[in-house]
Amino acid sequence: MLRPARDRARLLCGLGAGALLLWSLAGSGVLGGPVLNPAGVGQLTRFAAGALHPDLSGELLGVLARATLVTVAYAVLGAGLAVALGALGAVAAARTTWGRRRAGWVAVRGALAVPRGLHEAVWGLLLVGVLGLDPWVGVLAIGVPYGAVTARVFADLLDEAPHGGYEALRAAGAGAGVAVLYGLVPEASGGMLSYAFYRLECAVRSAVVLGLIGAGGLGQELALSFTSLRWEQVWSAVYALAALCLLADVAGRAVRRRVAAPPPRATGRRDPVLTGAVLATAALALWSAWFLALRPATLVDGRTLDQLGTLLRAAWPPAGDGPLLSEIAVRAVETVQMSVLAIAVAVAGSLVLAGVAARAPRGTGAVRWAAGAAVRAGLLLLRAVPAPVWALVFVFVLLPGPLPGALALGVHTLGVLGRLSAEAVEELDPRPVAALTALGAAPLGRWLYGVLPGVARPATAFALYRWEVALRDTVLVGLLGAGGLGVLLSARLAAFDWPAVATVLAATVLLTLAVDLVGARVRAVLR
Amino acid sequence: MPRPRAARSGGPEHARTAIGRPAPRRPGPGPGRPTFGRRGFLTGSALAMAAALAGCGDRRSPVGPAPSGALSVGAIPDQDPEVLARLYGTVADAMSAALDLEVVYRPVTDYAAAVSLFRTGDLDLVWFGGLTGVQARLQTPGAVPVAQRDVDAAFHSVFVVDAATGLAPADDLRALAPLRFTYGSETSTSGRLMPAWFLRRAGVDPQGFPGGPGFSGSHDATLALVGSGSYQAGVLNEQVWAARTADGSVAPSVVEYARTPAYHDYHWLLGPAAVDRLGADLPDRVRSWLLGLPPGDEVLELFGAGSFLPTDASAYDQIEAIGRELGLIT
Structure with a gap:
C-alpha cells in the first residue's frame, strides 16, 4: 500500500508550507519591530466614510x-x-x-x-x-x-x-x-x-x-x-x-x-x-x-x-548586466514572500468565514441568515476593491514595507477564496453537522469538527491555484515599500528601458512557472 | 462511504482542473449532458460574429482613436484628472470652436501610457509634465512644444514633513535622509525627478531612504500618506500643495519643510501626425488660441493657469540631462 508514503509526503508538504510562511513573515519585518501606525486611523476613516456616502x-x-x-x-x-x-x-x-x-x-x-x-x-x-x-x-x-x-x-x-x-x-x-x-x-x-x-x-x-x-x-x-x-x-x-x-x-x-x-428529463x-x-x-x-x-x-x-517591430527591436537583446540580475534575484524573493503571506491571510480568513458565508439550509434563524448575507456582502466588497486601492489604504495604518502589500493582496484574494470555500461548504455532506447539532454541540465545536475537516482540502487546493494568481498580482501593489518584481518592472517601464523590461518579464514568467510546478506537485500529493 | 451530495462538490480531486465547480464524470451519453447542435450553432455564431464585425463599419468605438479628421487631446493624470476628464467637454468645445476642427478629449490614467499613445499617434496634443514631455519628444521625432503656463517657467516642488518629526522649515535637505520618504508618481517631474535631483545635489541619495522611497502614485496620495504618519516626509507639486492648503483638506500634521529652486515643467506637446493630417499651420493655430485665451477663461481655470506662454524645446534641456543622469531616460 502507498498510504504511509503518501502521508509522509503530506507531512513534508505541511512542514514545507510552515517553513515558507515563517520565512515570509521574517522577510516582512513582522517578527521584529513595530508595524502599526495608529496615527493613520484618520485617513482610514476618510476612506471608510466614503463607503457610507458614495x-x-x-x-x-x-x-x-x-x-x-x-x-x-x-x-x-x-x-x-x-x-x-x-x-x-x-x-x-x-x-x-x-x-x-x-x-x-x-x-x-x-x-x-x-x-x-x-x-x-x-x-x-x-x-x-x-x-x-x-x-x-x-x-x-x-x-x-x-x-x-x-x-x-x-x-x-x-x-x-x-x-x-x-x-x-x-x-x-x-x-x-x-x-x-x-x-x-x-x-x-x-x-x-x-x-x-x-x-x-x-x-x-x-x-x-x-x-x-x-x-x-x-x-x-x-x-x-x-x-x-x-x-x-x-x-x-x-x-x-x-x-x-x-x-x-x-x-x-x-x-x-x-x-x-x-434536472431529470427525457434522454436527448x-x-x-x-x-x-x-x-x-x-x-x-x-x-x-x-x-x-x-x-x-x-x-x-x-x-x-x-x-x-519598433518595440521588439527596442527590447532585443534583453539586458543581462550583473546589477540588474542581482536586483531581479532580490526582488523575486520579495515577490514570493509577499505572495505566500497573501495566500496565508486568504486561507486563514476563508477557513474562518466559509462556514458563515455558506448559504444556510432552510429553517435556520434570521440571525444566521443575516450574518451569512453580511459576510457574503463583505467578501464581495473585498474582491471588488482593486488591490492597488487596498495597498494605499493599508499603508495608512501600517508602516510601509512588504506587510501592507501582502495584506492588500491577501484581503483581495480572501474575497475570491472565501466565496469558493463557502460554495465548497454548501456542497459538504450535511450529516456530520446535523449529528453534532443533535448532540448539542456548540457552534465552535460544530465548525471545528463538522465544517473544517471537510472544507480544508478544497480550500487548500483552491489556495494553491490562487497562489500563482497572487504572485502575478504582486505587480500591482509593490510601489509603497512592499517591493517585489513589480517595482522593478514599473521603474523600467517608466523609463522605457525595453531591454531591462524584457529581462524582468522573462524572470516573472520563470517564477510563475516554478510556483505552478510546486503547486501542481502539492495538489497531486493532497489528492 | 457514499456521500451523495459531495459528489457534486468538485472537491479536491477536481480542484486541479477547475477552480469553479466542474461536472463529475458521467460515463457515456445520458440525460443532462449539454449537447448543442454543434454545427448549426457554430456556423450560426460564426456568421453572426462576422455580421457584427462587418456591421461595425463606420461606428466609432467608445475606447478607440478619434476619427482622422479630428484632433485628439489628452493630459497626464496629474492634478484632479477626474475633473478634467469629466469636464472634457469644456476644453474640447472651446478648442473646437476656436480652431474650427473636431476635437476629442481622451482621459489617460497612466503617465507611461500617455507617452506611448503620443508615439503611436493616438493622441495629437497632450498636456505633458517636463519629463514625460521629453520622453514623448525623444520617441516621436517631429513633435513640438506649443505652449506652457505662466507658472511653468519657474515651477517648484514642496518638501512636506509630518509635524511629529519636529523638523522646522529649513533649506538643508540632509535632515530628510533618515526619514521614511515618498515621492509621487515615478515619472512625475515635480513629484519625483526634480526633487530627486535637488536631494542628490544636497548630498542625499535619492533612492536611499530607510526601506527605500515610496511611490504614492499621485500628489494627493503623497499628502494623505504623510498626513497618516506612515511616511514621515514626501514631496509634491507646489500648485497641488497650494490648492489643498487653501481648501483645508490637508491634515494639520503635514507642514512645509522646504521648496526647491525653480525649473521648467508642464507644457503642451503637438505630434507630427496631426500636422500632416490637419495642415502645416496647425501648431500656429493651436499656439495662438492658447496664448490668446482671456484672463479668467474656463480653460485657463481648468489648467490652473493665469495665461499660456510660448515655449520651445531648449527649455527642457536641463530636464533631459537630469532624466538621463537619474536613469529615467535611456
Whole structure:
C-alpha cells in the first residue's frame, strides 16, 4: 500500500508550507519591530466614510453607466476569446494527444506558461504600446493570458474524461484529432462549460484592472478619482463594480450548478436553461463586438506591425548586466514572500468565514441568515476593491514595507477564496453537522469538527491555484515599500528601458512557472 | 462511504482542473449532458460574429482613436484628472470652436501610457509634465512644444514633513535622509525627478531612504500618506500643495519643510501626425488660441493657469540631462 508514503509526503508538504510562511513573515519585518501606525486611523476613516456616502450625483452615475458597458464588453469578449483559444490549445496541450511523446507535451505546456506568466495589466501596458487606443487592447489583455489558462484546464478535462469512445474511434482507424473531437470533447463538455462561465466571472474583475492602466471602463473612472483620493467617487465605482461582479457570480453559479446537477428529463433533450445561457452569452458577445467597434483588420494593419517591430527591436537583446540580475534575484524573493503571506491571510480568513458565508439550509434563524448575507456582502466588497486601492489604504495604518502589500493582496484574494470555500461548504455532506447539532454541540465545536475537516482540502487546493494568481498580482501593489518584481518592472517601464523590461518579464514568467510546478506537485500529493 | 451530495462538490480531486465547480464524470451519453447542435450553432455564431464585425463599419468605438479628421487631446493624470476628464467637454468645445476642427478629449490614467499613445499617434496634443514631455519628444521625432503656463517657467516642488518629526522649515535637505520618504508618481517631474535631483545635489541619495522611497502614485496620495504618519516626509507639486492648503483638506500634521529652486515643467506637446493630417499651420493655430485665451477663461481655470506662454524645446534641456543622469531616460 502507498498510504504511509503518501502521508509522509503530506507531512513534508505541511512542514514545507510552515517553513515558507515563517520565512515570509521574517522577510516582512513582522517578527521584529513595530508595524502599526495608529496615527493613520484618520485617513482610514476618510476612506471608510466614503463607503457610507458614495457620490450619487447624476453626472457621475451617467459616466459610470457608460463605463460599465465598456467593462462588460471587455469581460465578455475577453472571456470569449479565452474560451476559443483554450479550445484550440487544449487539443495541443492534452496528454492524450501526445501519448508517449512526452517532449512535445512538455514543450506545449512550457509555451503556455509564457502568456500566463504575465499579469493582465502588464499585457495591457505592452498592448497599448503596440495598438494604441484600440478596443483590442482590453480584449487581448484578458483573452491571451486567460486563453493559456483555459487551454491548460481544458486539456486536463480532456485527459480526465472517460476514454472509451476515444479508444474505439482510434481502434477504428480515426486520426488523433478527430478521435479527440468526437470521442473526448463531448465527454468533457460539461466541465468545459462550467469553467467557461467561471472565466467570465473572473474576466469582470480583470477588465477593471485594465481600466487602471487606461483601457477605459469602470476601472478607468475609478483610477481617475483614486488619483485625487475622491473616496466618495471611488466608492460609487466600487459599488457599480460589486453589482457587476454579483451579477456575473450569480449567473455563472447558476450555470455551473445546472451542469453539475441537471434536472431529470427525457434522454436527448437539451437543457433549455443551459442552451439559453449559452445563446444569451453569444448574443452578449455580438453586442460587445458591435459596441466596441472591434475591427479584426486593426490587428494586422501597417501601423500595428510597425509599432510591434519598433518595440521588439527596442527590447532585443534583453539586458543581462550583473546589477540588474542581482536586483531581479532580490526582488523575486520579495515577490514570493509577499505572495505566500497573501495566500496565508486568504486561507486563514476563508477557513474562518466559509462556514458563515455558506448559504444556510432552510429553517435556520434570521440571525444566521443575516450574518451569512453580511459576510457574503463583505467578501464581495473585498474582491471588488482593486488591490492597488487596498495597498494605499493599508499603508495608512501600517508602516510601509512588504506587510501592507501582502495584506492588500491577501484581503483581495480572501474575497475570491472565501466565496469558493463557502460554495465548497454548501456542497459538504450535511450529516456530520446535523449529528453534532443533535448532540448539542456548540457552534465552535460544530465548525471545528463538522465544517473544517471537510472544507480544508478544497480550500487548500483552491489556495494553491490562487497562489500563482497572487504572485502575478504582486505587480500591482509593490510601489509603497512592499517591493517585489513589480517595482522593478514599473521603474523600467517608466523609463522605457525595453531591454531591462524584457529581462524582468522573462524572470516573472520563470517564477510563475516554478510556483505552478510546486503547486501542481502539492495538489497531486493532497489528492 | 457514499456521500451523495459531495459528489457534486468538485472537491479536491477536481480542484486541479477547475477552480469553479466542474461536472463529475458521467460515463457515456445520458440525460443532462449539454449537447448543442454543434454545427448549426457554430456556423450560426460564426456568421453572426462576422455580421457584427462587418456591421461595425463606420461606428466609432467608445475606447478607440478619434476619427482622422479630428484632433485628439489628452493630459497626464496629474492634478484632479477626474475633473478634467469629466469636464472634457469644456476644453474640447472651446478648442473646437476656436480652431474650427473636431476635437476629442481622451482621459489617460497612466503617465507611461500617455507617452506611448503620443508615439503611436493616438493622441495629437497632450498636456505633458517636463519629463514625460521629453520622453514623448525623444520617441516621436517631429513633435513640438506649443505652449506652457505662466507658472511653468519657474515651477517648484514642496518638501512636506509630518509635524511629529519636529523638523522646522529649513533649506538643508540632509535632515530628510533618515526619514521614511515618498515621492509621487515615478515619472512625475515635480513629484519625483526634480526633487530627486535637488536631494542628490544636497548630498542625499535619492533612492536611499530607510526601506527605500515610496511611490504614492499621485500628489494627493503623497499628502494623505504623510498626513497618516506612515511616511514621515514626501514631496509634491507646489500648485497641488497650494490648492489643498487653501481648501483645508490637508491634515494639520503635514507642514512645509522646504521648496526647491525653480525649473521648467508642464507644457503642451503637438505630434507630427496631426500636422500632416490637419495642415502645416496647425501648431500656429493651436499656439495662438492658447496664448490668446482671456484672463479668467474656463480653460485657463481648468489648467490652473493665469495665461499660456510660448515655449520651445531648449527649455527642457536641463530636464533631459537630469532624466538621463537619474536613469529615467535611456
